[in-house]
Amino acid sequence: MKKVSIIVPTYNEEESLPHFYEEMCKVIDSLSNEYDFEMLFINDGSKDNTLNILDQLRKKDPRVNYIDMSRNFGKEIGMLAGFDYVRGNCAITIDADLQEPPSVIPEMLRKWEDGYDDVFGKRRLREQSVFKKSTSKLFHEIIRKLSDIEVDSESGDFRLLDRKCIEALKTLRETQRYTKGMYSWIGFNKTYVEYDISKRVAGKTKWNFRKLLHLAVNGITSHSVMPLKLASLIGVVTSFVAFIYMIYIIIKAIIYGDPVAGFPTLMTVILFLGGFILLALGIIGEYLGRIFVETKRRPPYFVNSINGCNPMDFKNN
Ligand code: UDP
Ligand code: MG
Numbered sequence: 582m583k584k585v586s587i588i589v590p591t592y593n594e595e596e597s598l599p600h601f602y603e604e605m606c607k608v609i610d611s612l613s614n615e616y617d618f619e620m621l622f623i624n625d626g627s628k629d630n631t632l633n634i635l636d637q638l639r640k641k642d643p644r645v646n647y648i649d650m651s652r653n654f655g656k657e658i659g660m661l662a663g664f665d666y667v668r669g670n671c672a673i674t675i676d677a678d679l680q681e682p683p684s685v686i687p688e689m690l691r692k693w694e695d696g697y698d699d700v701f702g703k704r705r706l707r708e709q710s711v712f713k714k715s716t717s718k719l720f721h722e723i724i725r726k727l728s729d730i731e732v733d734s735e736s737g738d739f740r741l742l743d744r745k746c747i748e749a750l751k752t753l754r755e756t757q758r759y760t761k762g763m764y765s766w767i768g769f770n771k772t773y774v775e776y777d778i779s780k781r782v783a784g785k786t787k788w789n790f791r792k793l794l795h796l797a798v799n800g801i802t803s804h805s806v807m808p809l810k811l812a813s814l815i816g817v818v819t820s821f822v823a824f825i826y827m828i829y830i831i832i833k834a835i836i837y838g839d840p841v842a843g844f845p846t847l848m849t850v851i852l853f854l855g856g857f858i859l860l861a862l863g864i865i866g867e868y869l870g871r872i873f874v875e876t877k878r879r880p881p882y883f884v885n886s887i888n889g890c891n892p893m894d895f896k897n898n
Pocket of ligand 2: 678
């Protein structure tokens with residue numbers, strides 16, 4: 582029987598977890614004579630009762646597995662830990678808050694059986710604020726323009742991945758991750774299923790504007806060097822304009838003499854160029870910072886326990 586793993590990144594989800602488990606069980610119980618299921622929860626350094634709940638679920642149901650991270654590493658790293666530890670022939674990543682309905686999993690599995698390697702969920706309707714919707718749309722538009730990867734603004738991390746894709750994703754070990762771009766970057770045979778996104782079943786979102794902005798910058802800088810190219814392009818254009826202007830000034834000075842004037846012009850040019858130089862430096866700095874972090878070659882995460890046991894015990898066996 583084929584094994585199907587469900588990867589669930591969880592951070593402070595004590596309220597959603599019981600609902601999630603119940604809903605998920607409905608789906609996997611109905612498929613239990615076709616597939617062998619495993620649930621892998623990644624406890625991403627939760628500060629509430631999440632770990633205890635996972636432990637209780639594990640005691641009750643051997644299909645439940647959990648990895649307790651040594652601290653909060655963020656959802657992107659949490660998913661990497663999931664990819665590292667799952668054993669299934671395919672894995673489905675899903676959030677713990679039931680915004681993504683487990684009921685479309687059978688359809689995903691059918692598409693997988695049809696030979697697709699990456700079946701992603703596409704949102705039909707988004708119950709989100711206009712602000713979040715439009716910034717998300719803008720960001721995806723920018724990333725599409727800047728890099729050659731195709732990222733769909735209506736798709737998220739809810740997807741089924743074949744073993745091939747999991748093994749590919751495991752080799753991408755950068756710590757500054759934008760997993761949505763990676764799915765696209767690795768390629769393979771993709772298709773989608775549509776679903777309706779719902780409100781969080783309980784608890785509240787862990788994303789704030791700062792975190793989303795960080796993810797957006799990660800997304801752009803880890804998949805494209807276009808901002809650097811843009812900076813040098815603007816540099817070329819300004820020096821060209823400056824050169825023409827210089828010739829104009831010299832000729833004007835020769836013909837009409839050189840009375841000291843033009844303070845406003847001078848100020849404008851200095852401020853504009855100064856601002857642009859700082860911006861270009863900032864862009865370079867953004868990339869430099871990322872290079873610095875990656876050259877340390879630190880492992881992306883550490884594991885505190887696996888199913889309540891010390892991870893070192895697993896290494897020795
Ligand atoms: N999550 C995580 N680590 C974090 C933040 C979030 O593992 O640092 C998990 C969270 O428990 C949830 C999923 O990532 O299962 C998506 O988070 P959330 O629902 O808060 O994001 P949203 O759906 O609002 O974008
Ligand atoms: Mg959510």
